[in-house]
Amino acid sequence: MLVLVGLLALVVGLVGGFFLARFTMKSYLAKNPPISEEMMKSMMMSMGQKPSQKKLNQMMSQMKAQSQKASKK
Numbered sequence: 446m447l448v449l450v451g452l453l454a455l456v457v458g459l460v461g462g463f464f465l466a467r468f469t470m471k472s473y474l475a476k477n478p479p480i481s482e483e484m485m486k487s488m489m490m491s492m493g494q495k496p497s498q499k500k501l502n503q504m505m506s507q508m509k510a511q512s513q514k515a516s517k518k
Contacts, residue, residue: 471516478508 489496
């Protein structure tokens, strides 16, 4: 009986921990996107493009909209 309670507590803890970690990572990535404007600017410059602030803003807003669309699924 004691072993059954221990196994049940272990399973509940693992499942709860997984969903808590998943929620925490989703909220962290929503607040702190993995790519910033500076990173985007350096990527564009390395590809031979001269990035304007308007183009950077457009690309960042597209990435933000795409991540919101993906998180709704």
